[in-house]
Amino acid sequence: MPMSRELPLSADAVVVGGGTVGAWCAYFLRRAGLETVVVAEKGHLGQGASSRAAGVVRIQGGTAAAVRLGAWSREFYLRQRAEIGTDSGFVQQGYLLPCFTTADVALARARIAMQQAIGIPVRWATSDEVDALNPTMAPGSTLGASYCAEDGFITPPRNVAAYTAALVSSGVIIAEQTRFTGLGGGGGGTGWLVRTSRGEVCAGLVILTGGPRLAEVGALAGVNVPAGGVRHQVVVTERHPAFGDTPMVFDVPSGLYWRPEEGGLLWGMSNPDEPPGDNRAIDLAYLSRMRERMAALVPLTSELGIRRMWAATIDYTPDHLPVIGPAPGLDGVFVASAGGAGMMWGPAIARATADLALLGTSDVVDTAALGLERFDAEGRSRLAADPIALPFPEALKFPEALPFPEALPFPEKTVS
Numbered sequence: 001m002p003m004s005r006e007l008p009l010s011a012d013a014v015v016v017g018g019g020t021v022g023a024w025c026a027y028f029l030r031r032a033g034l035e036t037v038v039v040a041e042k043g044h045l046g047q048g049a050s051s052r053a054a055g056v057v058r059i060q061g062g063t064a065a066a067v068r069l070g071a072w073s074r075e076f077y078l079r080q081r082a083e084i085g086t087d088s089g090f091v092q093q094g095y096l097l098p099c100f101t102t103a104d105v106a107l108a109r110a111r112i113a114m115q116q117a118i119g120i121p122v123r124w125a126t127s128d129e130v131d132a133l134n135p136t137m138a139p140g141s142t143l144g145a146s147y148c149a150e151d152g153f154i155t156p157p158r159n160v161a162a163y164t165a166a167l168v169s170s171g172v173i174i175a176e177q178t179r180f181t182g183l184g185g186g187g188g189g190t191g192w193l194v195r196t197s198r199g200e201v202c203a204g205l206v207i208l209t210g211g212p213r214l215a216e217v218g219a220l221a222g223v224n225v226p227a228g229g230v231r232h233q234v235v236v237t238e239r240h241p242a243f244g245d246t247p248m249v250f251d252v253p254s255g256l257y258w259r260p261e262e263g264g265l266l267w268g269m270s271n272p273d274e275p276p277g278d279n280r281a282i283d284l285a286y287l288s289r290m291r292e293r294m295a296a297l298v299p300l301t302s303e304l305g306i307r308r309m310w311a312a313t314i315d316y317t318p319d320h321l322p323v324i325g326p327a328p329g330l331d332g333v334f335v336a337s338a339g340g341a342g343m344m345w346g347p348a349i350a351r352a353t354a355d356l357a358l359l360g361t362s363d364v365v366d367t368a369a370l371g372l373e374r375f376d377a378e379g380r381s382r383l384a385a386d387p388i389a390l391p392f393p394e395a396l397k398f399p400e401a402l403p404f405p406e407a408l409p410f411p412e413k414t415v416s
């Protein structure tokens with residue numbers, strides 16, 4: 001693989017990490033008028049979580065901030081072609097979040113009221129309506145569902161291609177095979193000395209991203225970021241005509257979600273008992289357990305073979321909410337995490353981080369509560385967790401600032 005071009009001696013901004021958060025942030029910084037913006041990526045663009053995701057884009061967020069981030073990202077996906085000449089492949093599919101208990105129903109109705117107040121076209125669907133909207137589901141298996149026709153999904157590798165095109169056409173300097181190793185200098189008027197495996201860049205503005213490895217990136221800069229990574233698995237079944245255009249479904253209690261994919265059904269899941277850390281090995285025992293749940297909810301899946309499956313490390317934060325904020329005590333350094341929802345929130349987080357860095361505020365979302373200040377020294381958040389989230393490991397150990405061992409070799413090791 002050819003080496004990236006020479007690093008400049010100085011830049012207006014250096015963004016660490018070439019995933020969806022870092023790359024779109026670099027693009028927005030450049031679009032906002034910064035002359036020299038560098039993305040420092042230790043491997044190649046998209047080699048982290050961003051190319052391996054399931055692509056679900058849900059505006060039915062569990063908190064007002066989540067709703068706004070989802071809605072902004074969806075709008076961005078819709079206008080990409082006009083703005084950058086290509087797109088991330090957003091498909092509007094509709095999303096059902098079914099309820100199985102009366103307690104679920106009460107929570108869903110409260111959530112719908114919150115979402116409708118923000119202007120999201122979400123509504124309650126009765127049990128019969130759920131069966132009609134998605135005839136592949138076991139009839140009568142739900143008490144009803146919240147439903148939003150505007151939810152959908154992107155194609156994650158296509159999103160990587162879209163942000164690569166946006167970076168190139170906007171003139172962002174893409175520095176691949178360039179590992180961030182630390183910060184020197186004192187920031188402020190003289191700027192930061194951004195140290196990388198390929199040399200130093202002096203920059204007044206530094207954005208730290210890293211997805212599942214953000215804690216490690218933060219530690220290199222001397223910032224304690226309570227964010228981690230854990231295995232997440234995705235399966236795609238054989239094709240079957242019944243899946244057609246059926247809406248996506250999120251079975252929140254079991255952490256299972258599914259959507260049509262190339263004629264078959266894609267389903268994804270996190271195991272709450274999983275220990276945190278990098279892991280890209282397939283856990284067949286857990287897949288088999290979840291396949292039973294799938295068969296109970298979508299009986300057709302029990303007859304279908306698996307066409308492909310993969311496991312990858314997904315990012316998380318202790319409250320399932322994003323991090324958008326300054327690095328405490330480091331003038332001009334900002335931290336951004338999608339908290340495991342970078343397909344649905346990534347572009348909005350990227351834009352809000354760029355806004356915050358340049359203007360001190362953002363019209364995408366109120367970032368005041370989303371910074372690192374919300375966490376105590378043990379990584380506990382003062383905010384209530386987003387209730388509509390994957391069941392990430394409950395027994396989290398924060399801060400997880402030290403590099404964790406790699407269970408499997410990562411692609412960058414084969415890149416030289």
Ligand SMILES: Cc1cc2nc3c(=O)[nH]c(=O)nc-3n(C[C@H](O)[C@H](O)[C@H](O)COP(=O)(O)OP(=O)(O)OC[C@H]3O[C@@H](n4cnc5c(N)ncnc54)[C@H](O)[C@@H]3O)c2cc1C
Pocket residue numbers: 016017018019020021022023040041042043044045046047048049050051052053054055056057178179180181209210211212213217232233234268311312313314315336337338339340341342343344345346
């Ligand atoms: C299997 C799976 C399914 C998912 N499904 C969905 C979904 O359906 N919907 C959804 O919203 N989200 C989903 N996600 C989550 C989503 O993919 C992530 O939230 C998102 O990709 C995070 O983007 P990021 O840019 O923060 O991180 P990443 O994409 O991981 O990018 C971080 C980058 O930083 C680089 N890096 C790390 N350390 C350094 C360093 N020292 N120097 C330089 N570069 C460094 C890495 O190489 C990497 O490229 C899924 C994730 C997985 C794994």
